[in-house]
Amino acid sequence: MVIKLKKTRQEEYEEILAQIPELEYHPTTPFIQTNQLIKNFEINDHIIHAVDNITLSIKQHEYIAIVGESGAGKTTFLHLLGGLDLPSSGKVILSYVDLSYFDQETLATFRIFNVGIVFQNYNLISSLTAIENILFPMQLCEFSSDENLTRAHDLLAKVGLSNRADHLPFQLSAGEQQRIAIARALALDPPIILADEPTANLDKTNAEFIGRLFETLRKQGKTIIVATHDEKLIKHAHRILEMAEGKFLKDEVIREVTFQKTDKELNEAI
Ligand SMILES: Nc1ncnc2c1ncn2[C@@H]1O[C@H](COP(=O)(O)OP(=O)(O)OP(=O)(O)O)[C@@H](O)[C@H]1O
Ligand SMILES: [Mg+2]
Numbered sequence: 001m002v003i004k005l006k007k008t009r010q011e012e013y014e015e016i017l018a019q020i021p022e023l024e025y026h027p028t029t030p031f032i033q034t035n036q037l038i039k040n041f042e043i044n045d046h047i048i049h050a051v052d053n054i055t056l057s058i059k060q061h062e063y064i065a066i067v068g069e070s071g072a073g074k075t076t077f078l079h080l081l082g083g084l085d086l087p088s089s090g091k092v093i094l095s096y097v098d099l100s101y102f103d104q105e106t107l108a109t110f111r112i113f114n115v116g117i118v119f120q121n122y123n124l125i126s127s128l129t130a131i132e133n134i135l136f137p138m139q140l141c142e143f144s145s146d147e148n149l150t151r152a153h154d155l156l157a158k159v160g161l162s163n164r165a166d167h168l169p170f171q172l173s174a175g176e177q178q179r180i181a182i183a184r185a186l187a188l189d190p191p192i193i194l195a196d197e198p199t200a201n202l203d204k205t206n207a208e209f210i211g212r213l214f215e216t217l218r219k220q221g222k223t224i225i226v227a228t229h230d231e232k233l234i235k236h237a238h239r240i241l242e243m244a245e246g247k248f249l250k251d252e253v254i255r256e257v258t259f260q261k262t263d264k265e266l267n268e269a270i
Contacts, residue, residue, distance in 0.1 A: 009140040032058035037090035050076040052246030061259035063218045065234045066227045068243030074227035116185030118195035122177040124169040131165040137187040155183035175206025195226040
């Protein structure tokens with residue numbers, strides 16, 4: 001007899017997906033959209049309008065650079081998009097699904113399969129080695145350990161760090177830590193990458209490496225949204241959004257999104 005003590009995240013996710021058509025999924029729903037999105041922070045009597053009524057659509061396979069001065073609201077906006085924070089009001093649609101349907105736990109499951117998040121300060125788990133950090137999100141799923149390990153080593157190779165598998169974060173340079181953090185963000189092969197100033201603390205060589213990596217991911221079909229001031233990341237963008245005081249002042253399309261691979265080719269590429 002097989003006793004199942006606990007559902008895996010994979011099973012939970014499949015249940016969530018099975019329920020989505022009964023919710024609001026519709027073929028004309030945008031891949032990513034924010035609708036009158038507002039995030040206010042209240043400190044004493046003072047209200048900060050960090051995200052101030054943003055309505056925006058993002059196409060699948062689009063690479064977007066968000067630029068803007070410090071305090072413009074870039075991080076807050078990315079956190080709302082990725083479901084890391086809840087809006088004061090308004091809607092976020094991610095992978096065609098309205099995030100407001102989810103309670104916190106379901107949202108966390110939905111998020112890990114859909115969004116890889118890269119932070120400015122890497123956020124690696126300091127007690128885990130490089131390979132263990134990459135394995136960490138995979139262990140929430142039903143993949144066998146051998147499969148996990150093979151995929152983690154492949155990701156390590158992809159970020160050029162096969163020879164650093166057993167290093168702890170403090171034994172890695174800043175650029176290496178960020179590359180491990182990117183490999184971790186790709187662990188469950190999410191269709192969307194959100195990155196918050198991922199090259200801000202890195203030297204030119206590492207920043208260029210990450211620029212090339214994002215370009216490869218874009219070609220493989222990922223949708224990439226990156227807050228950055230780094231020309232090495234901005235130069236690959238289809239579209240540049242300029243943010244100030246919680247709003248997008250400028251929305252500049254640099255080139256059209258042309259992505260033609262089939263889902264099958266896409267899966268094989270990654
Ligand atoms: N948790 C919070 N509580 C109160 N105010 C906050 C909080 N988080 C952000 N803010 C405020 O919201 C505004 C937008 O902050 P945010 O971090 O999104 O800006 P940013 O564009 O990412 O800036 P930077 O380029 O410096 O990272 C700022 O004025 C900030 O002080
Ligand atoms: Mg920020």
